[in-house]
Amino acid sequence: MSDVVICECFARDGLQHEPQMLPLETKLALIDQFTDMGLTRIEAMSYSNPKVIPQFADATEVLAGIRRGDGVYYKATCANVRAVERALADTEKGIGANEISLLVSATDSHSLKNLKRTREDQWKNITDMVAAANGRYRMVGTISMAFGCPFEGTVSESDVLKDVEKFSKAGVQLVALGDTTGMAVPATTQRLFSAVIKEFPDVVPVAHFHDSRGTGIVNYLAAYESGVRYFDCSMGGVGGHPTEVKYGGGFTGNVCTEDWVNLLESMGVTTGIDLEKMMATSAYCESVLGRQLYSKVALSGLNPLLDRPAATPVSAS
Numbered sequence: 001m002s003d004v005v006i007c008e009c010f011a012r013d014g015l016q017h018e019p020q021m022l023p024l025e026t027k028l029a030l031i032d033q034f035t036d037m038g039l040t041r042i043e044a045m046s047y048s049n050p051k052v053i054p055q056f057a058d059a060t061e062v063l064a065g066i067r068r069g070d071g072v073y074y075k076a077t078c079a080n081v082r083a084v085e086r087a088l089a090d091t092e093k094g095i096g097a098n099e100i101s102l103l104v105s106a107t108d109s110h111s112l113k114n115l116k117r118t119r120e121d122q123w124k125n126i127t128d129m130v131a132a133a134n135g136r137y138r139m140v141g142t143i144s145m146a147f148g149c150p151f152e153g154t155v156s157e158s159d160v161l162k163d164v165e166k167f168s169k170a171g172v173q174l175v176a177l178g179d180t181t182g183m184a185v186p187a188t189t190q191r192l193f194s195a196v197i198k199e200f201p202d203v204v205p206v207a208h209f210h211d212s213r214g215t216g217i218v219n220y221l222a223a224y225e226s227g228v229r230y231f232d233c234s235m236g237g238v239g240g241h242p243t244e245v246k247y248g249g250g251f252t253g254n255v256c257t258e259d260w261v262n263l264l265e266s267m268g269v270t271t272g273i274d275l276e277k278m279m280a281t282s283a284y285c286e287s288v289l290g291r292q293l294y295s296k297v298a299l300s301g302l303n304p305l306l307d308r309p310a311a312t313p314v315s316a317s
């Protein structure tokens, strides 16, 4: 049992906006490597409309082809009831995901731009999706722009907490707070997560931060210190949110799995990840995308002190 749970987002969030289409065999090899390196949450694919997002036209084939690890959650991204119905159809065939995701934005401006729906309409959509899922999956709700919005500025923490409450009341077990465009700082990260942990003890809080301004890891550390144990990351930091490019410009990537795992393990926090396999998988991710990605650890190697016991292990509170 490790101290933290890392969700690897490369195969969905990472690939969604990649211009090149990866062949099915490459996706299967990637996800199998994620399983083999010890990850216990893997964002595998998206049941999106293939006309809109052709990258996931093979969503069912991906689920059918991957090797399943014991106790591993394979997450399917779902945008609407039709997507949940596709998830259920695959589950009936015995090849389904075991976690599905739901998404809301903390601000109406971002919701309209990103989801083409007002927040109110999106909450109706989520209610319908939860009803359609009928308790068959572990569910994770993500609140985008939870720490600030490029269109509306400061986001009210009490409004975010109301969204967490709505997810909780709907029976959603995990709630991710998204720092979608890298606006959080350690103090806001700690304040909001501490409030979630205090007010919603039944909810598993998840950090889903983008590293747009190089603040991802410092904020993840702040989240860890507040008691968060679930983190979304992506090998090489790929992925992220198109809104950043369309409306703000800049880097859209996720926090690099390699860098966050290296830091945690160097602090004596166990991740359950085989570090040598992680480095081999990191190189494989770069080779399949044909370019150097953003991980500093991929560039410099793992912390050389890692093969010695950490001087003062950080206790998992």
Ligand SMILES: CC(C)C(=O)C(=O)O
Binding pocket: 013, 103, 142, 143, 144, 145, 178, 179, 180, 181, 208, 210, 240, 241
């Ligand atoms: C789309 C979600 C998962 C996201 O990346 C964000 O809002 O930060």
